[in-house]
Amino acid sequence: MPNVAALMERTLKSPFLDFVKEVGSEAAAKLAHSVQGVYLVGGQVRDLLLERHVYDIDLMVAGDARKLAAHLAQHRGGQVLAATVFGTVKLEVPGLSADIAMARRESYERPGALPRVEKGDPKEDLARRDYTINAMAIDLWPGRFGTLFDFYGGMRDITLKRLRVLHEQSFADDPTRILRGLRYEARLGFQFETRTAGLLTRDMHHLEAVSGPRIRSEVMRILREPTRAAALSRAEDLGVLAAIHPALRVPKRVAEAMAASAEGTEDLPYFVALMGAALTEEEARAVAARLDPPREWTELLLAGPSYRAISRLLEKPDLKPSEIVEVLSPFPTDALRAQLAVAPPTLQRERLNLYLSELRAVRQACTGDDLIAAGVPAGPLVGELLDELRRARLDGLLHSKIEEEAMVKRRLPILLARQGGEAGRS
Numbered sequence: 508m509p510n511v512a513a514l515m516e517r518t519l520k521s522p523f524l525d526f527v528k529e530v531g532s533e534a535a536a537k538l539a540h541s542v543q544g545v546y547l548v549g550g551q552v553r554d555l556l557l558e559r560h561v562y563d564i565d566l567m568v569a570g571d572a573r574k575l576a577a578h579l580a581q582h583r584g585g586q587v588l589a590a591t592v593f594g595t596v597k598l599e600v601p602g603l604s605a606d607i608a609m610a611r612r613e614s615y616e617r618p619g620a621l622p623r624v625e626k627g628d629p630k631e632d633l634a635r636r637d638y639t640i641n642a643m644a645i646d647l648w649p650g651r652f653g654t655l656f657d658f659y660g661g662m663r664d665i666t667l668k669r670l671r672v673l674h675e676q677s678f679a680d681d682p683t684r685i686l687r688g689l690r691y692e693a694r695l696g697f698q699f700e701t702r703t704a705g706l707l708t709r710d711m712h713h714l715e716a717v718s719g720p721r722i723r724s725e726v727m728r729i730l731r732e733p734t735r736a737a738a739l740s741r742a743e744d745l746g747v748l749a750a751i752h753p754a755l756r757v758p759k760r761v762a763e764a765m766a767a768s769a770e771g772t773e774d775l776p777y778f779v780a781l782m783g784a785a786l787t788e789e790e791a792r793a794v795a796a797r798l799d800p801p802r803e804w805t806e807l808l809l810a811g812p813s814y815r816a817i818s819r820l821l822e823k824p825d826l827k828p829s830e831i832v833e834v835l836s837p838f839p840t841d842a843l844r845a846q847l848a849v850a851p852p853t854l855q856r857e858r859l860n861l862y863l864s865e866l867r868a869v870r871q872a873c874t875g876d877d878l879i880a881a882g883v884p885a886g887p888l889v890g891e892l893l894d895e896l897r898r899a900r901l902d903g904l905l906h907s908k909i910e911e912e913a914m915v916k917r918r919l920p921i922l923l924a925r926q927g928g929e930a931g932r933s
């Protein structure tokens with residue numbers, strides 16, 4: 508078995524390197540009765556072998572993971588956060604955080620269901636993983652430090668830049684691995700190896716059985732990556748999106764807009780809005796029902812078709828700025844940014860741009876209190892007059908607070924008389 512200690516010395520920055528060295532020596536010296544092995548595992552091993560930066564630490568423990576976490580927290584002056592699912596604990600020590608989990612094995616009762624989890628050994632723990640490149644471990648025990656456990660040819664697949672599942676049933680057991688794979692493919696510039704690609708096609712229909720929140724969480728992870736557009740386009744081309752729901756689509760112009768956004772930007776609401784930008788209302792509702800998202804997502808998805816329903820109003824040549832605001836202000840800003848990215852180069856686009864860059868921020872100078880001080884009775888009239896002032900500002904009819912106050916003085920008797928008339932009639 509190869510030893511990658513020298514690579515670790517070269518690639519891992521402080522404080523990660525000191526930490527991984529110390530974990531094994533502390534466990535061996537102080538906890539040898541309850542911990543038999545500690546391994547760096549999963550994505551960090553992959554990134555280390557790719558000489559990519561490692562940000563977090565995932566540890567697999569043969570033995571008592573909680574005891575090890577508690578000991579390290581005490582030793583390093585950190586804290587153990589509440590145990591998450593399946594008894595994984597999160598350790599936070601100055602400068603880094605680490606997920607620490609006992610080695611476990613998993614079995615699946617039906618496709619798309621959550622696995623049954625039991626205590627296992629390190630080899631079984633690697634056997635439950637998604638791709639060979641994520642199924643390697645590095646021994647951190649003193650005397651064995653740096654030994655690479657690679658039972659499935661992960662290192663070879665890293666060299667060949669390919670994604671390979673560990674067994675025939677992998678995608679059927681957990682179809683979300685398909686979405687994970689698309690994310691890695693785009694991020695790392697890897698490709699599904701031929702047999703894995705065949706299994707993906709064979710088994711992607713199982714995505715239908717996966718719950719909305721699980722799918723959404725993977726989609727969200729894709730959207731957070733700079734290479735989101737490539738991953739989603741590929742998902743579209745392979746029929747993976749349609750397997751999740753036939754209404755879920757990422758057409759070319761949406762993918763292009765996603766690709767054009769600044770690399771690395773984390774702007775989730777905007778990307779969700781882009782996903783809804785080209786859908787019909789029926790499709791957007793179906794996608795929202797399938798993904799079962801928080802209300803904000805549903806609004807962003809549905810904003811696409813609602814916007815398109817009013818978009819022709821924005822093509823009218825003689826539209827005043829206040830009218831543009833009236834049409835666009837009900838929409839979430841992220842939805843309008845998404846529409847701007849996919850709109851045709853017509854008046855509509857110009858107006859979207861004007862609204863987002865200028866009109867949206869235009870306010871009258873007077874406040875409600877100013878109006879009350881000027882004699883406007885507290886009540887709905889205050890809001891009405893403030894709106895009127897804002898519209899007049901937008902349309903360039905007023906330029907200062909003095910002009911606004913003058914307009915209020917002019918309008919007030921008329922509005923009060925109208926109000927009196929309305930009160931008399933009711």
Ligand code: ATP
Pocket residue numbers: 548549550551565635636637638641642681683684687
């Ligand atoms: P990233 O760089 O995207 O964070 P990661 O590999 O660290 O990638 P995690 O989602 O944090 O990804 O998962 C940690 C490890 O757990 C993975 O490397 C993989 O070995 C395993 N894993 C996670 N999800 C699955 C899954 N659905 N099926 C099998 N193994 C999984």
